[in-house]
Amino acid sequence: MKRTIELNGNRYDMPAEVGNVQELLGHLELAERIVIVEMNRDILAKDAYDLPINDRDQIEIIHFVGGG
Amino acid sequence: MSERYSRQELFAPIGEDGQIQIRKASIFILGAGALGSSGAEMLVRAGVGRVTIVDRDIIEWTNLHRQQLYTEQDVIEQLPKAVAAEKRLTAINSDVAVTGIVVDVTQQNVLDLMTGHDLVLDATDNIETRLLANDAALKLGIPFFMGACVGSYGLTFPIGIQDNQPCLHCILETLPSQTLTCDTVGVISPIVVTTAARQVADVLKYITRIPFEPKLESADLWTGDRASIGVASMKKAGCPSCSENAVYPFLSARESMKTAVLCGRDTVQLSWPTSRKFELIPFAESIRGSVSKLIHNPHLVACEYNGHRIVLFRDGRMLVHGTKDVVTARNIAARLLG
């Protein structure tokens, strides 16, 4: 089933192979990074990254970078 | 000169009273690179009372596309950033007492440097120094306006604005093995200016006593991605940096980077605290485009960078060959590891 979510304020069509938050981070090449993930207005603990992503979920991801 | 700030005073939330508060403000700017240049220029033009800007680096050609305080002549003269910044900022607004200090900010000097200022503007280039500044600002009871950017992406987080808000240590559950840096993935100037602008807007709200909710915010100017997360729930009751029984671990020797000049070898060794875990393969991949002669094995990553042979060991040690200067070595580490 096609799932369209809101990711960081933009419409995002979920790739079929991405089921949960951890897989989304991998797909976005953020799995190795320090991230804060908010899903439907709640901040997710690391052990909740196996939560499935559903159609119309709202996800915000902020990753930490070094530069300045 | 009374009309100098008239357009800023005309902005109703600031007004004449706000301008008086701005005039009283004493600002510590940690770093005179891209964010430091941009933030310092805005604050000096706004008419703050005093600015101290610190940096360990000299100006290079590769800085000029984004570090707005500097000129070609500064590169030719090999000026330290803090020196050139002081000169330029004073020329922009002689009302402001600007002091540039050429120094590597460490656990030994950070409290002395920051004492006497009302707030700290983050413009450093690495996470170690951010955590050090987080601890120092919390210990001194002044806010720390975090900002960082690489590529077309930047993030900001004001710390110490509300009593019950998390600090940087609270929201970084584990220390990153490495973060993206401007020397590994590049950077464009619009995100520098955007990130600095958000920091300075929060600074102006703070010094003119406008209440606001400190949020973790990000923007990517290339993709249009943006996020704004209220992280209040991430406050950790027992945080070693911001709880009632804070021990400020990054101000103590154990949690800080150690440096040693290896005698007779023209080499500096940097050792990170054990809390920072290094993943060699992701590190090697991240620097592949920026270095030459890259080798990695289960024990180490070795490469050449800017004429220096660099070796990072799994246990958190880095050797920087071809220099006896600790500051040069720390600089290289910050560029590659963040």
Ligand SMILES: [Zn+2]
């Ligand atoms: Zn904390």
